[in-house]
Amino acid sequence: MIWEPELLDDQAHLVAADPSGMLPAVASAAAQVRTGRRLAAEAGVGVVATEGRPRAIVTLGMGVSGVSGEILRAICGNGAPIPVTTASGHRLPGWIGANDLVFAVSASGATEETLGLAWEAARRGCRLVGVGRPGSPLQALCTQRGASFVPVDAAQGHARAALWALTVPLIVAASSLGLADVPEPVYESTATLLEDLAHRCRPSSDTFINPGKTLAMELAESVPMVWGSSALPIVAAHRLVHQLNENAKYPAIFGELPEAAHNQVAAFDGPLAERDIFADTQGRQLRLFVLRDTDEDERETRTRGTTVRLAETRDVRVSELMAEGRHPLERLATLIGLADFASVYLALGYGIDPTPVSAVRELKARIAR
Numbered sequence: 001m002i003w004e005p006e007l008l009d010d011q012a013h014l015v016a017a018d019p020s021g022m023l024p025a026v027a028s029a030a031a032q033v034r035t036g037r038r039l040a041a042e043a044g045v046g047v048v049a050t051e052g053r054p055r056a057i058v059t060l061g062m063g064v065s066g067v068s069g070e071i072l073r074a075i076c077g078n079g080a081p082i083p084v085t086t087a088s089g090h091r092l093p094g095w096i097g098a099n100d101l102v103f104a105v106s107a108s109g110a111t112e113e114t115l116g117l118a119w120e121a122a123r124r125g126c127r128l129v130g131v132g133r134p135g136s137p138l139q140a141l142c143t144q145r146g147a148s149f150v151p152v153d154a155a156q157g158h159a160r161a162a163l164w165a166l167t168v169p170l171i172v173a174a175s176s177l178g179l180a181d182v183p184e185p186v187y188e189s190t191a192t193l194l195e196d197l198a199h200r201c202r203p204s205s206d207t208f209i210n211p212g213k214t215l216a217m218e219l220a221e222s223v224p225m226v227w228g229s230s231a232l233p234i235v236a237a238h239r240l241v242h243q244l245n246e247n248a249k250y251p252a253i254f255g256e257l258p259e260a261a262h263n264q265v266a267a268f269d270g271p272l273a274e275r276d277i278f279a280d281t282q283g284r285q286l287r288l289f290v291l292r293d294t295d296e297d298e299r300e301t302r303t304r305g306t307t308v309r310l311a312e313t314r315d316v317r318v319s320e321l322m323a324e325g326r327h328p329l330e331r332l333a334t335l336i337g338l339a340d341f342a343s344v345y346l347a348l349g350y351g352i353d354p355t356p357v358s359a360v361r362e363l364k365a366r367i368a369r
């Protein structure tokens with residue numbers, strides 16, 4: 001597969017190479033915020049508040065659906081009066097019990113691990129809310145246990161094309177419990193910012209003024225280290241890594257500051273950071289992508305700034321991505337929106353169809369045998 005940057009401005013290619021419409025799905029983020037808000041109201045997720053505040057909130061989900069739980073935790077923030085956490089894999093942590101509220105998120109409503117944990121949570125008497133495909137096994141479980149269920153029809157059934165529709169219902173439920181401070185107009189202002197971003201990143205906008213295509217250009221042919229420099233950007237960095245993996249079939253190294261400054265930073269002196277100034281063509285090299293928030297405390301600013309300067313003095317290229325907006329939901333959504341566009345453009349610049357993930361499918365089928 002060869003990186004062909006000119007493909008990014010070839011309108012016919014952008015349509016033909018994306019037959020399942022991942023690019024339009026990414027551009028639908030604003031609509032998803034509005035849909036998620038409406039679906040949450042229709043499903044009555046606010047009912048969780050009538051039973052009082054739980055001991056903890058735990059979101060179950062794999063891959064993208066797991067990111068929904070990370071977003072919820074970041075939006076509830078460090079000051080949340082109860083633990084807001086996530087669980088995935090095959091075993092539900094032993095401490096989770098009847099006093100806890102469990103969100104099970106699965107676009108397909110059929111992911112083995114998520115369903116298994118949701119059944120276990122129900123068995124332990126946890127309060128349960130499901131979010132996912134209508135008519136799925138997850139909905140059947142919620143119906144059987146008398147739990148709320150938010151039906152979300154993901155485009156093409158892919159969780160990554162429905163992040164906001166899957167996540168907003170969790171935020172609405174947490175707000176009704178007083179755990180997330182998201183006033184009603186914030187959903188609309190977030191959607192408006194996402195629309196504006198989608199306009200700037202639209203396929204017909206040329207690479208040199210299109211932030212999504214520009215970021216794809218920076219990612220291409222690099223070995224990306226993707227770091228978040230504080231709580232919200234850490235979630236967006238994780239999302240970018242997932243999207244690079246699934247959309248562009250591209251590897252990426254996730255890191256979070258300040259932790260990455262204690263280990264990953266050593267790679268600035270390693271073999272992938274070396275640049276041969278006499279070589280005709282450079283091999284794939286380390287490049288640092290730092291996702292950052294407009295709201296940082298002094299220590300975060302110092303760590304980020306110093307780390308970036310260190311990379312630059314080692315000749316490691318650095319791209320900084322800045323959140324937009326005021327409210328945490330706006331800031332997180334704009335960072336994620338840009339990451340999503342870039343991952344799809346990266347796929348299309350390599351001539352890769354962003355939608356299918358055949359290796360993941362094959363692995364799932366083999367495990368299920």
Ligand SMILES: O=P(O)(O)OC[C@H]1O[C@](O)(CO)[C@@H](O)[C@@H]1O
Nearest residue numbers: 062063064065106107108111159
């Ligand atoms: O939301 P679901 O359907 O449970 O899927 C979870 C994850 O599994 C995958 O479908 C791949 O197996 C990912 O795309 C997704 O992030």
